Amino acid sequence: MNRRDFFTCHVADKSRPAASLGPGYYSNGVFRTHENKPVRFYDDLIKGKISIINFMYASCDKYCPRSIACLTKLQDLLGDHLGRDMFMYSFTLKPDEDTPAKLAAYAKGNGARPGWLFLTGSEYDLTSIRFKLFRLDDPLLDFSVDIHASMLRIINDNNSRWTSWVLPDPPRLIREAVSWVEPTKPFAVRVRENAELQAAIDKESVISAPKRAEFKRAHGWPEITAKYENPDGMKKLQTLFHAGA
Amino acid sequence: MLKASAAAGVVTMLTSRKTLAQSLPPIPTQPPDCAAPAPTNSPATTPFVQALPIPPVAIPTILNPFPTLAADTANGEAARANHQDWFQFFPLLQYNVSVQPTMHQFHPQIPPTYCWGYNGIYPGPTFLNIYGVPVVVRFHNNLPVDNIGFGDNNHTTHLHNGHTASESDGFAGDYWSPGLFKDHHYPNVYAGFNEFPPLGDQLEAQHTYWYHDHRHSFTATNNYRGINGMYLIYDDIDTGFEFPGQGPQALRLPGPYGIYDIPLNFTDKLFCANGEMFATAPDAVPGGTDKFCVNGAIQPYFNVQTRKYRFRFLNSGPARIWTFNLSDNNGNPVPMTVVTTDGNLLPSPVEVISTSSVPTLTGLTVYVSQRYDVIIDFTNATPGTSWYLTNVAAQFVGNAPEPEPAPGVNIGNVVMAFNITGPPPSPDQSQVPEVLTTLPNISKPMANLFGTRVWNFNDDVVGAEGDPANPTGKVFNVNGLTFDPNRADATVQQGSSETWLIRNRFPGTGWTHPVHIHLEEGRVLDRRNITVNPTTGVITINSQGVPPLEQGRRDVYPILPNDEVLIFLQFRDWFGKYMIHCHNLGHEDGLMLVRWDVTTGPSSTVTSPVYSDGTPNTGNGQVNSGAQPNITPALTALAPTFNLNPPGTSKLNRPGLKGSKKGVKA
Ligand SMILES: [Cu+2]
Numbered sequence: 060m061n062r063r064d065f066f067t068c069h070v071a072d073k074s075r076p077a078a079s080l081g082p083g084y085y086s087n088g089v090f091r092t093h094e095n096k097p098v099r100f101y102d103d104l105i106k107g108k109i110s111i112i113n114f115m116y117a118s119c120d121k122y123c124p125r126s127i128a129c130l131t132k133l134q135d136l137l138g139d140h141l142g143r144d145m146f147m148y149s150f151t152l153k154p155d156e157d158t159p160a161k162l163a164a165y166a167k168g169n170g171a172r173p174g175w176l177f178l179t180g181s182e183y184d185l186t187s188i189r190f191k192l193f194r195l196d197d198p199l200l201d202f203s204v205d206i207h208a209s210m211l212r213i214i215n216d217n218n219s220r221w222t223s224w225v226l227p228d229p230p231r232l233i234r235e236a237v238s239w240v241e242p243t244k245p246f247a248v249r250v251r252e253n254a255e256l257q258a259a260i261d262k263e264s265v266i267s268a269p270k271r272a273e274f275k276r277a278h279g280w281p282e283i284t285a286k287y288e289n290p291d292g293m294k295k296l297q298t299l300f301h302a303g304a
Numbered sequence: 305m306l307k308a309s310a311a312a313g314v315v316t317m318l319t320s321r322k323t324l325a326q327s328l329p330p331i332p333t334q335p336p337d338c339a340a341p342a343p344t345n346s347p348a349t350t351p352f353v354q355a356l357p358i359p360p361v362a363i364p365t366i367l368n369p370f371p372t373l374a375a376d377t378a379n380g381e382a383a384r385a386n387h388q389d390w391f392q393f394f395p396l397l398q399y400n401v402s403v404q405p406t407m408h409q410f411h412p413q414i415p416p417t418y419c420w421g422y423n424g425i426y427p428g429p430t431f432l433n434i435y436g437v438p439v440v441v442r443f444h445n446n447l448p449v450d451n452i453g454f455g456d457n458n459h460t461t462h463l464h465n466g467h468t469a470s471e472s473d474g475f476a477g478d479y480w481s482p483g484l485f486k487d488h489h490y491p492n493v494y495a496g497f498n499e500f501p502p503l504g505d506q507l508e509a510q511h512t513y514w515y516h517d518h519r520h521s522f523t524a525t526n527n528y529r530g531i532n533g534m535y536l537i538y539d540d541i542d543t544g545f546e547f548p549g550q551g552p553q554a555l556r557l558p559g560p561y562g563i564y565d566i567p568l569n570f571t572d573k574l575f576c577a578n579g580e581m582f583a584t585a586p587d588a589v590p591g592g593t594d595k596f597c598v599n600g601a602i603q604p605y606f607n608v609q610t611r612k613y614r615f616r617f618l619n620s621g622p623a624r625i626w627t628f629n630l631s632d633n634n635g636n637p638v639p640m641t642v643v644t645t646d647g648n649l650l651p652s653p654v655e656v657i658s659t660s661s662v663p664t665l666t667g668l669t670v671y672v673s674q675r676y677d678v679i680i681d682f683t684n685a686t687p688g689t690s691w692y693l694t695n696v697a698a699q700f701v702g703n704a705p706e707p708e709p710a711p712g713v714n715i716g717n718v719v720m721a722f723n724i725t726g727p728p729p730s731p732d733q734s735q736v737p738e739v740l741t742t743l744p745n746i747s748k749p750m751a752n753l754f755g756t757r758v759w760n761f762n763d764d765v766v767g768a769e770g771d772p773a774n775p776t777g778k779v780f781n782v783n784g785l786t787f788d789p790n791r792a793d794a795t796v797q798q799g800s801s802e803t804w805l806i807r808n809r810f811p812g813t814g815w816t817h818p819v820h821i822h823l824e825e826g827r828v829l830d831r832r833n834i835t836v837n838p839t840t841g842v843i844t845i846n847s848q849g850v851p852p853l854e855q856g857r858r859d860v861y862p863i864l865p866n867d868e869v870l871i872f873l874q875f876r877d878w879f880g881k882y883m884i885h886c887h888n889l890g891h892e893d894g895l896m897l898v899r900w901d902v903t904t905g906p907s908s909t910v911t912s913p914v915y916s917d918g919t920p921n922t923g924n925g926q927v928n929s930g931a932q933p934n935i936t937p938a939l940t941a942l943a944p945t946f947n948l949n950p951p952g953t954s955k956l957n958r959p960g961l962k963g964s965k966k967g968v969k970a
Contacts, residue, residue, distance in 0.1 A: 078452040219452050221585060221586035222522075224521075224895075225895055239522075243481065246482075253377055253484060257377045257384075267879070267904075270904045271879050271904060274798060275498070283502075289396060292435075292437040295538070295543075299544050300432060302561070302563075
């Protein structure tokens with residue numbers, strides 16, 4: 060299939076999610092996976108899924124290894140979502156060097172599981188999606204190869220929600236960021252999580268509150284438990300409201 | 305049941321006035337975002353066809369369920385620590401605010417736009433408060449559970465820059481989800497209340513605040529959607545009224561609110577033909593916009609009388625730096641008199657005019673989140689004519705009137721017009737005193753500094769791997785760090801003081817970072833520009849002293865490329881987590897945001913968080929040694945230049961500033 064065919068199939072595509080920005084926005088260029096399979100960007104990688112996308116190259120020994128190590132650990136936190144509704148895509152910045160075979164070795168070396176694809180393609184298609192997904196409108200940054208080792212894009216095609224995170228960082232933070240593009244959880248679940256968070260805060264307060272109280276006592280700043288009355292201030296406030304409103 | 309009887313009186317009186325009744329607009333369903341194709345221009349709009357909207361005043365109410373010391377999670381309050389000093393500053397007023405979608409029309413020629421806003425309006429209602437009257441504000445998250453495109457339905461509100469306890473400060477990681485609410489306790493006290501009970505040091509007064517969404521990673525998009533408003537605090541010095549007989553301490557600046565005391569909330573947007581705001585990506589706001597909005601109106605007019613007005617300039621972002629000039633109907637430059645910087649009274653008024661010989665006073669440059677209270681005197685303006693507030697960058701107008709509105713004034717640059725109507729119905733009684741305040745005497749805390757903490761704001765991959773200024777290669781970072789809500793990257797002891805050196809990346813990449821610090825306002829001690837000799841490679845730090853508009857207290861410190869600024873900070877009264885971050889909302893969402901905590905101590909010297917891969921971070925906030933020590937001169941060498949006690953202010957001591965007004969400019 061040539062590029063023109065991909066453009067025409069954008070228009071014909073009716074199966075994408077209603078809120079999706081669609082292939083016209085994402086583009087639909089063909090890439091090749093580390094398993095040497097051709098895939099179209101929107102139709103095969105983005106459509107209907109949550110995608111976690113970064114750029115790398117196999118010979119990068121500066122910032123990439125630490126970034127990739129985070130993604131390796133992230134796989135555990137994605138659990139059985141990975142390969143089902145969530146996918147990780149690592150695109151090469153150096154298509155001349157990174158053949159599918161080389162990427163396959165890199166994938167294996169980094170413990171990639173099914174659902175984490177390493178991709179190469181034409182310089183044009185790679186640059187197009189890089190600019191679409193990671194553009195900062197700053198030439199120094201946009202044309203820097205190194206900078207991309209720290210950037211992670213997270214996309215949910217179903218509701219057109221995006222976010223990003225930076226690498227390297229603890230995988231728990233990345234997993235948390237992924238949750239922001241997921242559909243909002245049912246209210247009952249959020250209420251339960253809120254109660255759990257409160258319990259954690261209370262647990263911490265049991266330790267910190269007495270310390271703070273002791274610190275204040277030691278400095279002669281006694282805690283005031285009586286209610287503070289300020290009729291004068293209230294009167295001033297009444298005048299302000301009446302004049303301004 | 306309301307315990308504070310005084311509060312009950314106000315509430316009854318206020319709610320009994322029909323004009324003040326606040327009803328929430330209906331919640332609209334979300335129209336499709338316009339993501340593609342990107343518009344190059346917003347629809348054409350005719351200038352000066354709509355009056356400047358004045359945000360309504362927020363009205364107190366009685367909350368049900370009644371606010372509590374501990375989070376009322378059983379009734380749907382978001383988790384938080386207990387309010388600190390809740391009984392000491394027991395709220396006398398209560399407010400109920402709904403953060404919700406709404407339709408807002410920015411211009412009659414642009415269809416209504418789907419927005420998010422406080423109480424369903426944009427900008428949100430203006431809070432008028434008084435020092436010494438603590439309040440509680442309940443923020444309900446009524447954002448949609450199924451929103452698509454840009455913006456996040458998790459929300460938190462920061463009152464910028466309230467002296468607020470941590471659990472009410474809107475910490476970027478403490479957001480709550482739709483259906484939940486959170487009570488923020490705003491005690492409306494001056495900093496230093498432990499030392500100066502009961503209300504703190506009046507010299508720490510700050511008057512112009514704004515409140516806005518601070519949910520990390522989505523602050524730009526949520527503010528672009530419209531979640532911000534203004535919050536003003538008055539006291540017996542800045543009373544909000546200009547009439548005589550308020551006591552000698554009263555400044556009598558133009559007022560009251562909504563009549564002669566006018567908020568100007570500046571933002572910029574790009575609209576699609578269907579009226580929807582354009583976002584460059586579902587999590588990014590456009591850098592290049594063409595519609596300048598004031599209080600939610602594109603190129604409005606404001607009718608003024610021939611007298612003085614107080615305008616409260618706010619740059620609510622997301623990223624644009626504004627430089628304002630004022631011209632009369634003949635195109636001649638007119639001065640604007642700045643009386644507060646970030647809401648803090650200047651020692652003396654500072655005049656800004658496009659023809660000023662002082663570079664920093666040629667026009668009023670406002671970085672994101674900065675505020676300036678500006679007095680404009682229309683006394684000698686000709687009724688029937690207009691004056692024009694312009695920005696140096698042009699916007700798209702479309703059907704501009706021909707010729708230009710005033711000689712040499714490009715209609716595309718005009719942000720708003722002031723139409724001079726005629727004399728005021730009663731004489732102008734306002735004043736602009738030559739002495740507005742005195743600065744707190746900081747010689748004692750300066751003598752007890754813990755040290756100088758260095759914060760490098762980097763926006764690139766710097767140097768080789770392991771560069772101490774940026775060990776991780778993250779794009780936007782502070783000392784190599786990015787935000788982790790659960791990790792404090794510095795701790796300071798309650799009641800201590802430090803100098804902080806806030807430094808842009810060197811060599812500069814071109815970005816300016818307007819750096820904001822929560823909790824307390826700072827004092828600029830020195831500004832420096834770093835240059836490198838191209839032949840010898842010798843690096844020089846050039847002290848530039850303190851510019852006139854940084855002589856007072858500030859809470860946003862812009863650092864231009866190759867710039868650094870040294871500030872003095874105290875950490876008083878509250879414990880808990882706070883932040884230092886870039887207030888360019890795009891950079892902030894790129895996690896150029898760091899948490900620091902006020903604790904019982906001791907203060908951290910060098911903290912070394914360890915990354916998940918076991919790598920220790922070596923570039924973190926260091927004390928008394930910069931991450932790039934070769935370009936940091938010894939602090940002692942600069943000590944004589946510290947502006948501890950500006951001339952002429954030392955004899956003005958607390959309390960009250962009585963008799964402080966010498967020459968009064970009528
Ligand atoms: Cu910045």
